Amino acid sequence: xxxxxxxxxxxxxxxxxxxxxxxxxxxxxxxxxxxxxxxxxxxxxxxxxxxxxxxxxxxxxxxxxxxxxxxxxxxxxxxxxxxxxxxxxxxxxxxxxxxxxxxxxxxxxxxxxxxxxxxxxxxxxxxxxxxxxxxxxxxxxxxxxxxxxxxxxxxxxxxxxxxxxxxxxxxxxxxxxxxxxxxxxxxxxxxxxxxxxxxxxxxxxxxxxxxxxxxxxxxxxxxxxxxxxxxxxxxxxxxxxxxxxxxxxxxxxxxxxxxxxxxxxxxxxxxxxxxx
Amino acid sequence: xxxxxxxxxxxxxxxxxxxxxxxxxxxxxxxxxxxxxxxxxxxxxxxxxxxxxxxxxxxxxxxxxxxxxxxxxxxxxxxxxxxxxxxxxxxxxxxxxxxxxxxxxxxxxxxxxxxxxxxxxxxxxxxxxxxxxxxxxxxxxxxxxxxxxxxxxxxxxxxxxxxxxxxxxxxxxxxxxxxxxxxxxxxxxxxxxxxxxxxxxxxxxxxxxxxxxxxxxxxxxxxxxxxxxxxxxxxxxxxxxxxxxxxxxxxxxxxxxxxxxxxxxxxxxxxxxxxxxxxxxxxxxxxxxxxxxxxxxxxxxxxxxx
Numbered sequence: 305x306x307x308x309x310x311x312x313x314x315x316x317x318x319x320x321x322x323x324x325x326x327x328x329x330x331x332x333x334x335x336x337x338x339x340x341x342x343x344x345x346x347x348x349x350x351x352x353x354x355x356x357x358x359x360x361x362x363x364x365x366x367x368x369x370x371x372x373x374x375x376x377x378x379x380x381x382x383x384x385x386x387x388x389x390x391x392x393x394x395x396x397x398x399x400x401x402x403x404x405x406x407x408x409x410x411x412x413x414x415x416x417x418x419x420x421x422x423x424x425x426x427x428x429x430x431x432x433x434x435x436x437x438x439x440x441x442x443x444x445x446x447x448x449x450x451x452x453x454x455x456x457x458x459x460x461x462x463x464x465x466x467x468x469x470x471x472x473x474x475x476x477x478x479x480x481x482x483x484x485x486x487x488x489x490x491x492x493x494x495x496x497x498x499x500x501x502x503x504x505x506x507x508x509x510x511x512x513x514x515x516x517x518x519x520x521x522x523x524x525x526x527x528x529x530x531x532x533x534x535x536x537x538x539x540x541x542x543x544x545x546x547x548x549x550x551x552x553x554x555x556x557x558x559x560x561x562x563x564x565x566x567x568x569x570x571x572x573x574x575x576x577x578x579x580x
Numbered sequence: 581x582x583x584x585x586x587x588x589x590x591x592x593x594x595x596x597x598x599x600x601x602x603x604x605x606x607x608x609x610x611x612x613x614x615x616x617x618x619x620x621x622x623x624x625x626x627x628x629x630x631x632x633x634x635x636x637x638x639x640x641x642x643x644x645x646x647x648x649x650x651x652x653x654x655x656x657x658x659x660x661x662x663x664x665x666x667x668x669x670x671x672x673x674x675x676x677x678x679x680x681x682x683x684x685x686x687x688x689x690x691x692x693x694x695x696x697x698x699x700x701x702x703x704x705x706x707x708x709x710x711x712x713x714x715x716x717x718x719x720x721x722x723x724x725x726x727x728x729x730x731x732x733x734x735x736x737x738x739x740x741x742x743x744x745x746x747x748x749x750x751x752x753x754x755x756x757x758x759x760x761x762x763x764x765x766x767x768x769x770x771x772x773x774x775x776x777x778x779x780x781x782x783x784x785x786x787x788x789x790x791x792x793x794x795x796x797x798x799x800x801x802x803x804x805x806x807x808x809x810x811x812x813x814x815x816x817x818x819x820x821x822x823x824x825x826x827x828x829x830x831x832x833x834x835x836x837x838x839x840x841x842x843x844x845x846x847x848x849x850x851x852x853x854x855x856x857x858x859x860x861x862x863x864x865x866x867x868x869x870x871x872x873x874x875x876x877x878x879x880x881x882x883x884x885x886x
Contacts, residue, residue: 382777414779424770427793440780440788486774493778 330357333497333527334379339393341371341378343386348374350551351393356497361519361528363538363559366548367579372531373421375548376499379529380416381409398496414441417490421502423482425474425489430457430466433474433485437493452492460488461518480511487518498522500530504537516541535575539563547571620868624861636862642824644848649859651866653824657838658870660827661741661820662809665748669809670802672749673756674791677798680757681764682786700754708818711747716819719743723835732828735835739821742834747815752805759804763797764790800881807874811867813842822847841867 334356341349349371356362364372377383378391381402395402402412425433434453443449453470457463462484466477474485483503490498500519504512519528519541532538538545539559546556547568555562555571566572573579628636631649639650676696680689720738723731767790775785791798821837824844828836839847845860845867852860 380777382773385773385776410779410781412779413777418777420770420773420777422770424768424774426771426774426789436775436788437778437780440775440778440784489774489778 330360332356333358333398334529335394335396336375336378337394337396339375339378339395340391341374341383342390343374344388348551349378349391352553354546354553354556356527356529357544358527359523359525360543361523361530361541363542363545364529364531364548365533365535365538365545365574367574368533370548371551372548373501376501376529376531379497379499380413380418382413382418384409414493415495416497416499417493417495419483419486419490419498419500419503422506423479423486425477425482425485428474429471430474430477430485431470434488434492437489441493456488456492457485459491459522460484461514461521462488478511480507480514483507483511483515484518487515487522491522495526497527497529500528502531502533505533512537535563547574549574617868620861620864623858624863624865627855627858628862628865631859631862636859637866640826642844644852644856644859647855649856649862651841651844651863653826654839654841654844654863655866656826657741657820658810658840658842658867660833660838661744661748661816661840662806664741664745665752665809666802666806668745669749669752669805670756673753673801673805674760674798676753676757677760677764677801678786678791681761682790696754696757699750700758704751704812704815705818707747707751708815711743711815711819715743715746719835727835731832731835734823734837735832737821737837739819739837740835741820741827741838744816744820744838744840747819748809748812751812751815752808755808756801756805759801760794760798763794763801766797767793796881800878803874803878803881807871807878810870810874811842813840813846816840817843817846841870 332355334354336352336354339349339352340347352375364376366372374383378395379397383389383391391403393403397412397416400407402409426436428436431453434456435449438449438452443452454463454467457466462481465481466472466485469476474482477485483506487498487503504515507515516537519530522528530538530542542559544557545559545562547554547562547566547570549570555566555568557566562571563575566575636649636651637655638652639648640652641648641650642653676692680692684692716738718738719740719742720736723736723738723740728736771789771793772785775789776782780788820840820843822839822843823837824839825836827833827838841863844863848856849860
């Protein structure tokens, strides 16, 4: 399915791409160079070279087990919670290699927020959920917190629905609302990049649509990297798309081009539904 | 066909018999609880009413030879020792649970966990012996040495509230550790991930997300610890001095010998005459009520937790 010989040509093509983007005047926020990852003996990511631009939505698609979730979790180093994980290569965030031993992982995660597959609000009130991030980063002033909470909830287009019940437990919200609450909680730490790991896979179509609209709204202020198994979703909302297969990047292109005129036959097979 | 039918019949009878046997077994625990309750109340309640409930509970003199039965000093003894044992034992137990579940490397867990189970299994009389030999000795040296000028002579023996508190704190540790560890382990890892992904440190995540999320289980653990502490008899008899007196108010009370409700029953039942015996059963009723209240609180918390 993925002969090693293809890899070289892909890498060359991707490198070529990132060069041309710099010419477009877009700045890159994240860049991974020859990123490899092992779960104990399993080689889960094989030499990933990707570069993500500021204020763009980049979608990562691919079949289950292709490494797309693993990859996005290396970007905020959450993957290290799994025992036995080993990485090599380089992940550059704002020009610094975050895999360096002395890199402060807490500082990274304050600038790179994450929204998970399953909405995971804390068993606290709506207010306390959003205020959690600012509080752990030392903000105690009630007025400042109030402002952040309101701004973040508005940013996640949830404010109007919850402004009268901020003290209620977050578990009382619907699934879609909980996911938007998690987005609000993420916005409250004022990140530069938001990583989303299949954020709508557990939601109904209507809630999914709201999140998609929200993502496009957020794109103005944030760079978004989103893993999705829903190809229509990637086509609808992303600027660029990367197609992962068996731990490798098969193709990384402008979304329009990747979906209409893929250059790799495996991409075509996947997006036309022949496997995956 | 016929064969099949017979087999079904036979199976049905077998099943019915097994069902009845299991039901009787299940019933036995309820029956014993009922019998215990019945006899304790049957023996104790008429005496309590005849003697006067308030006189019995709030009377400060216990003198069976003169037919004076006031158990207030014992209630105070039980309550004080239990409260302080919890104040000492609960924070340690919770800390150990957090450490075992979230921080300890597997190698350490492998040693500590069986050790805790073993501690739970040590007969209380053995723990009492340890208390008599080691804890009492240390306290006595303290009371007769640097503190001798401040303490009444009766408070210098080492047999004291302090000794009881320390012994009970040790004895409730396994209960508190194992139940709070279970509830900490049950906290969904998604909470932890969410917190870490926002840039909080491991410690912030532990104390602001994980422990609060396990709150109701930890509380249940502490309350079960209270139940264990208030019901403990043998070890406490061996270290607490057993004199029926209210400790003098103030810090000196720490060194006061007192008697607990459980100790009262165990010490005197052997030689009690009819009325005295009833008074001891009545003591049992009070203890019973304490336990019922504690268990109800635990049940409520558990239900709210799930």
